[in-house]
Amino acid sequence: MTTSSDNAVNYVRKTQNPKFLTLSLPIFAIGLLGLVAGFIVNPTQASFNLVVIMAWLLSIGVGSMFFIGIEYLSGAVWSVPFRRIAEINSSLILIMPILAIPIILNIHSLYHWTHQDVLATDEILQRKSPYLNETFFIIRNIIYYAVWVIFYFLLTYFSNKQDLTKDQQLTRRNTVVSAIFMPFFALTLTFFAIDWLMSLEPHWYSTIFGVYYFSGTVLAAISAFTYISIKLNEEGYLVDNLKPDHFYSMGALLFAFTNFWAYIAFSQFMLIWYANLPEETFWFINRGVGSWLYMSIGIIFVKFIVPYILLLPQPAKMNPSRLKFASLWILFAHYYDLFWIVMPTFSKERLIFGWIEIASVVFAVGTIMAIFLLFSKNRNLVPIGDPKLKRSLEFHL
């Protein structure tokens, strides 16, 4: 067993901000202005976009927490130098309640199960109303955010404390926290997906939908984590002796979850297609109308075939520039996927992509950058107190 003094790693915290985050505040400000303008001009469209953006940012936030939890539970060694980046990414969930407020204010234009006149004539919605009603919806969301925020504070608090105390016991404590977090994560993420995304079409149901959102969530979280890790490493913000083998594991995870997403997405499609029940197929039929058809076919290429080909060869998983491109591509693909899930409810006839969509994307990107800048300011970017850190730096395949 190593003692804490053996863990001395030459990490020097830099005071200036990373170069790739310099424009974060202007981007965030432009995006926010655009989104506010969108809410003034067309509140319905802006709310739909905000749902997409929220699900996207939440994927990165909660997915990063899942990633941290998996690292503790599996005793993974390679990912230790990068864990702080996932922790900072998971701070994104702190702004989720703020993003949810304008959506909840606009809930009637988003979710038609909230309309009393629709409810009066629709027997299916009446039967679903013990679950799908506004009060319970808000209560559920408060529970989700409470769970996430509590576990976020526990995981990051112990991890930050370890930087100072170098106490090995804190790793064990975080392992316990992670073990408790996992079932909560599974339930909250599933119900979040059902509440915010599936109930846009309240008649539709797919029992695999929670897993579908989960697969994209982990993909998005790992891509954000990979991109930022490589960027920070290039700019010298991390410790010195990181090897391609470390980045290989990120590439392998991205590749694995790309396949996992395809497996789940295809399972969902094939069962609905095969059973051919009208109450399930209409969701896919709506996505085959007009220009939505091209987007539906495109998702196979954007989210599966392109990342698959990008990451298939073993050397590609060790190539930082290839990994950076692939992770940005997958982040885009996850946005594409969520857009494809949400927007056909808003615009049934054709695909729309106007300035509100662009503003919301700019806002989302700005948010990630700004949050990362904000939360990385007074923290070490490497968990220097972690007992596994030294072993992790010697990691090779």
Added chain:
Amino acid sequence: MEANSLKSNLYGVSAIFSDTKKIAEITHKVAELGYKNYDVHSSFPIHNLPKKMKLKWSPLGYIAFVLGISGAAFGLFLTWWTMSVDYPLIIGGKPWFSFPAFVPVLFELTVLLASVGTAIVMLFIIFKFPNPKHPLHDTEYMKRVSVDGFGIVIEAKDEKFDYEKIRSLFSEFGAEKIFDIYYSPEELNYKPKVFEPKFIVFLIFLVVLTAFIGYFVNNKLFYMPPFDFMLYQFRVNPQEESTLFADGFAMRPPVKGTVARGQSFYQFKGQPEEAAANLINPLLPTEQTLALGQKKFNTFCSPCHGWRGEGDSRLNQQFPNPPSLHTDKVRNWTDGRIYHIITEGQNIMPSYASQLSEEERWAIILYIRALQRSLNAKLEDVQ
């Protein structure tokens, strides 16, 4: 002494090291010194060792890729050929070639061929298994390496092989134990025999065992409780009596008024004149329709009407002969009138509606017209 003869039988020098660090160091050194014919043994994979050994990039990845692609191609061919060409079945109203339904088969075959094929290639082509007479077999060295040691062997056939130098190199790096490994004369003179009596007995035993198990499972086991549950099901077999229906028949006729797929309801029931006036042959006398008509005529009509429709039955007077189809009466009938007779029957002739589809009935009429024309040809037919 026999030292010299032993020397000539030397396979190589091996050494056991106690931990992974030491084996990594010695491997690095051996690779640095430029030895080519050496190998390292460990009971678990050691990270980075392949790099230290300067091994070539393994081709296994490409082999797995090619095998996977061929598995996918085979899966696609299998599903396409069986489901949409050779034996098309309507399943859930889907098209013959319904790709999403085939993807699971495709996926499984890809995984199966890639994994099993890669394992086979690795074991039997790259590792050249089985090799029961390898000099390392049954040595003290191999026993240690399979349990807790990490070993390295430098083979005598290496160009730089120097017995004393290697021994001192190994002990210098802290070898726990150094073994010389010899070919046994038995191994050197080993010639594999295929027809070894043991092997033959084993094969016979295997055949008998397989046959017995097959016989037992198929003829005995499946008729014993609880494995016989498949025999007793809530169903009735064809021709069986049923207690459910009042008339006692298990096989049910179609509901009255059922029209089969691709058929239409015959609207001139018992109205030959209306049929004659209203029905028009939808087919044109092409080579294809005439061939169909000929085939169906020969199958269904010719037993009584004769090969050429002359009323010369092939039934040797066991059945009354029908009149010829070449009389003026029949030749002046419209197609609809003949169609009516095939569909409804006439006098002693039964209805052929259940044996012949509408298209086939019309094709037969075309063929009858051709027969009539052949016996009553006009002058311009010859010209």
